Amino acid sequence: MKKLSWLSAIFLLQVSVSLFAKQNFELKYINQPIVVDGVLDEAHWQNATFVDLAWEVEPVEGIPASLETHVWMYQDGDNLYVAFKASDPEPGKIRASIRDRDDLWFDDNVIVMLDTFNDERTGYQFYVNALGAQADARMTDYGSWEEDSSWDAIWDAKTQITDTGYTVEMVIPFTAIRFPLVDGKQTWGLSLYRNYPRGVLNQFSNIKFDYDIKCSFCQFDKITGFEHAKPSQNLQLTPTLTASRSDVRENDSWQNGDADIEPGLDIRYGISSDAVLNATINPDFSQVEADASQLDVNSTFALFYEEKRPFFLDGADTFETELFNFVHTRNIADPDVGAKLTGKSGNHTYGVLYANDQQSALILPGTQGSNLAVVDEKAHAGIASYQLDYGSRDNLGMLVTSRQSSNYHNNLASVDGATYLSEQDQVRYQFAYSDTKNTEQLVTDFDLAKNQQGHTAYVEYQRNTKAYDLKASYRQVDADFRSDLGFVTRAGYEKALVGGGYHWYMPQGESVTDYWLKGDYDINYERHGDKLASELEIYAGLEAIYNIYTEVGYIAGETKYGNRYYDEQYGDWWFSGKPTGDVKISLYAREGKRIDYRNAELGDSLYLNPKITWDLNQYLQFKLAHTYSEMKLDDALSFRVNLTDVRVNLKFNMQSMLKLVVQYEVGKYGDSPLEITNQINKERDFATQLIYSYKLNPQTLFYLGYSDNGFSDDDEQRLKANERTFFTKFSYAWQL
Template sequence: MIKNTLIIITLSLLSFGAFALEKAKYTFHHDQAKAKIDGKLSEAVWRNATKFSLDYNINPGDNSPAPVQTEIMLYENGKSLFVAFISHDPDPSKIRAYFRDRDTMFQDDFVGIVIDTFNDERRAYEFFVNAYGVQGDLIKDDTQGGNEDSNWDAIWNSAGVITDTGYIVEMEIPFNALRFPSDSGEMTWGIDALRIYPRDSRMVLASNKSDRAIDCHLCQITKISGLKNIKQGNNFQLTPTLTSSRSDSKDEVPGPWQNGKQKTDAGVDLRWGINQDLYLNATINPDFSQVEADAAQLDVNNTYSLFFNEKRPFFLDGKDYFDTQRMNLVHTRNIASPEYGMKLTGKSGDNTYGLLTTNDASTAFLMPEHSGSDIAELDMKSEVVIARYRMDVGDRNNVGVLLTNRSGDQYRNTVASIDGRYQFNKKDSLSYQIAHSDSKNPEAVQQDFDVKRAQTDGAINVRYNHNTRNFNYGAGYSNYGKDFRSDLGFTSRVDYEQAVIFGEYTWYGKEGSPWTRYGVFGDWDKTYSQDGIMLEEEFEIHGNLQGPKQFYSNFGVVHRNKYWDGEYYKETHFMQFARFNPTSNTTIGGFYRFGDAIDFANSQLGDILILEAFADVKLGKHLSSEINFAHQSLDVPNGTLFTANQYDIRVNYQFNLKSYLRLVIQYTDIDRDVDLYTNLDEDEEVEHNNKYVNTQLLYAYKINPQTLFYLGYADGGFQDDNLSRIEKDSRTVFMKMSYAWQL
């Protein structure tokens, strides 16, 4: 393993890439004027701004002429980048745009720019605005397959106005919201401009052509020069935060409420651009509670822990600096109750680096095995350190290292990793990651999970990919040791070795055809435990289809031979996902899967049915609703083992660009036939019925992502076999306010 790793790293370091940088095509216009961001474009400065247009339909078209005209203008005044779009439309009444919270407008009509400020064709900022001025900002990482992270939030200005001929969008992006080289000379940036034009199909219009045979976006975009001696300024932001809450509970259910104490805490967050290469984030006494409810998930007949996304701003800012190629070794949702935090992130030349240190008043982490995972919870504080370094090599290659450490009383988990990507040419790439963990377990973990005091092991994950316009194929290999753990990441499975091969072929519809894309995908994989037991052999094949009304469907069949509790079970099931827009203000879709499935509780084969359905309906420009429904049932030889239904309903009224009122209702109902549970341990019990309900009412007022006010109420309740109805057992009233001071 070590020898192969050194060969891969050497190849990466020796490579100078296969993509020559394109010469600058545009030049920034400079003017000291500051345009008023109101969507009117009345200032004289716009007449002399740099101008170009969005001439290409890149999806579903293949660089065909754009069906509508879009003009873009931009200039800079030394402190900010100003951008304006004039989006013509033959029928403005069909513009799909709504008042929404930020980062939720990606199904609307919207426009925006992609800017590669380091001109390294690896990472870019994306700023989008819909026709009413709602903002969306993302980080795009082409080294991670073009992943886009909408959790990043910058402070910038925008406006959108619908006109008689279409709509106008105006943006001001302060340079202190961006990171770029510290060189004092002239800079060249990569730039792309996009317009999403959703009608019968969802068209992507662009200022640059896109070659589908090349596995990167940023390596194909235009260059723009002319940025001279710009500075990010002091780039100092101080955000004091005040939180207040009261939580009530019941010692016995049913029973009287026990009123909790009113808790009021003050904290402060700091974001400081020490220089243009290095940023400091720090927080003292933060409020790290989840403001908005997580999406509901069914957890029945499942052997693995559920995954929840990170939503807290301190951890999200600069999150991509800690990402690695093949493994999720940093999942900060594991850090539940920190009292302080400090983070340094930066990029200097070809070097990207990050350092995060914090503590956690509660310590919990995954304990994975080859066929499932559980959660260990320790009544102790722990200290956390995460360090990341990555070096870019050539035009498309990189190599990096990651170190994570979590430690407490008689407890420690340390993970060291090396990862990278090697781009052989425009079509072929290899990504890899090798990790080693060293754990020291306290007595409680040793007893609860039957592990030794010390656990040490390694893991490797490698993937080769060949991508052309129509054909994509590749292979992967994973090997996770039995004692490997990443307590600060999300590694839910270990003690296995897996090989996989896959292939995909895509056809594109002819110009004017209602069916724009269709294809077939298949893979085969085989998995063994470290003891040589074959855990699974699986083959699957899927088709996909895109067409009218923004229709998309994926459908297929999966067959596997799976090992569980000493026996092999053959599973075959069919599945389909479909989504479409029957009207301009409605999106509906669903998923089903039926066929064979293992009953993990009783070690037998049954027939499973999984149904999921969702609807997103806009009732006017301000009111919207989302309904998600999930059903799961399992039939075994003597009857129906369980039936589970879950609803997640969200109603949102967006008063304007800054404030909204949101109601969330989550309800879960699980019925079991207790007589069919025949394989339980003596101390295990199964209840016939479990019901859970959670509600939340939240008012938010946001001037920007950091200057905001929240006021909310949440409660929860349940029903089991001892209760005749659902009884509430928790309720919370909370308030949070913060103000971002920028210097």
């Protein structure tokens, strides 16, 4: 491209890469916007700050990148502008499709990572694939790298595929992110990536990472400037309107329900550049898309479903703790109003959340299982958190949660933190206390005490190097400990664990890139009582060409159920790969001796979970997941369940999409002496959902959809829909 020739000249003038030290870049201020079209034809790009992605990160870290990827950056006080030029010797093999948001992880893509507080602990990610699909995420590095792709921001990007690769232009408004309010210049952490998936996944970066250092943020380059960046004191109003009608079938005749029309309003106000107030009035908390299907068979513990509701997602990482999940906002089921303040000032991170709730959904944890309960009373839910960052990477946090109604309460207080002993060694810890008053309904239905108090503690040591890792942990949870706003499914036990592993890396160009061996041993006891379980796990795995990841394991142990002990022994296998650029496959398989909880016997268990994702073309995607679970006792069938989840996505363009979801489950059951009444030998369930969506951005969108579901068992052989819903939703993000 002739118009890019000046970029090569700037490259020759500006490249100055230290082989081992962090690079420090000066971000240019240029008071000119761009036309966001993916074409780098604005003359002022040649005056922007240049960054070269000179290093390979995967599969071999620390060697020169095999392809050129050049980046230019500048800001104008309102936005951060980023341009990529990604060279590719075979542009026809670029892997990308027109995708929904946050669904591009296996494509050719580029990534901007910003540590806006320069605290080497938290940051933002912005992804763009070669066709312009976007993804974004919050990331944290408090001892292990974690990403939360449920966070969504309003920003823009466009791309162009050329005869030498592809180019990207991104515009990230400063109102979309949080950063300190300071006079003069700021310094942020900067990491730029390019994912290049072919026979193996190659990753290129501006950073020569050292995998013997446990943290990643502390290795980021630095970029200084932003003196004209305006604080995000913006007001965003997002009115919503939802309408639905739910019908039921009675005696083969549909009984139409009443139309339910609900206006609502979400408010987001940037009090400062590092503090945000969220409020919601009569919110739409509906789950627009069906949750991924899960089997609830031969399990004694509650299933986990991710939060998807926008009000709870903004700043959600503020309420996360080190080792326990004490905040799971899907437990706030049906609120009328909500308010939340989250922010970070220097080394201090804080958050406060309030919501009312028309009814309280609870998880009642036990030693060998958990129960789900509903308190049919209006309740008030409150959460407050604070975290202090100190030292180079250490932190100390406090959390308080409270759920209150006229005849019930659950209050929890927690202290947690992490301390680095060296670059490779870390100790994490968490201690908590809860106080609960149960309703008469809970006392009667679940045989609970009127008042419950309990403690919990968790201490964990880790040593992580490139070649090997070691870990040891101890956890105890009192029988009366409850976290009714969290996701704690087990109580009344203590557990000790030791483990480790070793990792081997192959030279560049080998079919197998790396392989490993790891294992651990844990032992569980009832609090001040008998042994609950002991278990040994050994795993071996490898990564190879065609993006293959596979791991095989052997698990053996003794487990208590009821008043008996059972010797479980089984193997499992995990495999995933991309045999072509358009198809991704995975399989989880498990077989061996496991407890059959229906019969309280040791049975022969088989579990299979294959998945396939197929991009038929740039616009049409097909996803199929199937789960097969079978248990036999001396060749007699205890249960056999098949669950199929099919999803078809048709993208008309980057904003417009039609999605079909079909879920179908068939279960066959043998007689069980433990199920005295209402035994079912066969049952079938199905659910379908058809949704059209138009999204200008994550907050400005339109949905139109239909869903239904049906059930049949021994008494009803015909499978037919018995419930159906028509729904629509409109929301518009109005920024003032």
